């Protein structure tokens with residue numbers, strides 16, 4: 001039953017006596033005389049409608065209020081791509097900390113010569129799995145390349161066979177490289193589009209059929225604030241991250257009928273291997289309208305950026321992003337789909 005709004009002049013005794021009378025004309029007349037406030041022109045034009053009101057089936061609602069429903073992932077099985085380090089590792093480990101079994105998927109090796117960051121390693125991927133298991137959950141590493149849909153499909157088959165289901169997939173793997181448009185070689189454009197955008201679409205296309213079959217699923221795609229604005233010397237990454245938003249919204253439209261949600265997380269600048277490099281530091285300082293030194297240090301970059309961010313941090317930590325993924329995977333987010341969830345320290349306030 002809907003709760004009564006105490007500020008609504010038509011709730012409580014006045015409303016009950018109106019509804020008891022039944023007739024709309026009589027009800028409006030009584031409302032005006034009982035409350036003795038509204039002139040003819042101020043009277044409400046909409047008549048109250050008596051119940052019963054339709055309620056959704058249990059799988060189509062976040063359900064009643066209960067403690068921790070936005071964090072509890074007990075019994076869920078989740079896959080996180082790009083989980084060897086950074087934001088992907090934080091999401092994988094935070095999922096396990098909240099009760100999920102987690103499969104950590106990563107290429108754990110070189111992706112493209114156009115990527116600025118050093119490649120992730122198998123040791124890093126194993127460390128993620130160790131951290132998952134430290135929470136008493138099942139964890140497993142899968143080495144796969146999101147550009148190869150066949151590898152993702154066989155990973156999906158294996159995971160479903162082993163764990164019985166796949167509740168949630170976080171498509172997080174990506175690379176970044178900085179190059180002005182006028183200086184780009186073909187692969188400066190193609191590799192980021194192919195890896196970040198097509199690889200993310202491959203992830204959705206490989207895993208969604210398993211969710212369709214069970215009529216349940218949570219897809220969480222990593223976009224970026226660079227997917228909501230242009231970036232100097234960052235066109236290919238920016239375009240890939242804008243593209244992920246189009247993919248996310250289309251998937252939300254197509255898959256809702258199967259009780260599958262699809263949302264995007266948009267981190268601001270986060271301190272990871274992707275960003276702890278001179279190229280990213282130069283871009284961050286330039287974006288803050290400060291003079292860029294030839295070899296910017298981390299401290300110089302933080303000092304330039306922090307005053308421009310509403311919450312005053314030069315960058316966020318991966319563990320600042322992972323709670324949003326937990327929420328989107330939880331029962332509390334049952335009716336959240338097609339949404340852009342920005343976690344930025346306030347940069348999101350600068351775009352409409």
Ligand SMILES: NC(=O)c1ccc[n+]([C@@H]2O[C@H](COP(=O)([O-])OP(=O)(O)OC[C@H]3O[C@@H](n4cnc5c(N)ncnc54)[C@H](O)[C@@H]3O)[C@@H](O)[C@H]2O)c1
Pocket residue numbers: 081082083084085086087088105106107108109111117119120144145146147171172173174175195199222223224225266267268269270271272273274275
């Ligand atoms: N760090 C930031 O400031 C920031 C900001 C906004 C969005 N993001 C996004 O967050 C996500 C994680 O970024 P991060 O900063 O943790 O980066 P990261 O470089 O630390 O981690 C990315 C991981 O993805 C893996 N990966 C890349 N291509 C792959 C492929 N083809 N197949 C399988 N694995 C692959 C890498 O091996 C690496 O382990 C990315 O989608 C990134 O675009 C990051």
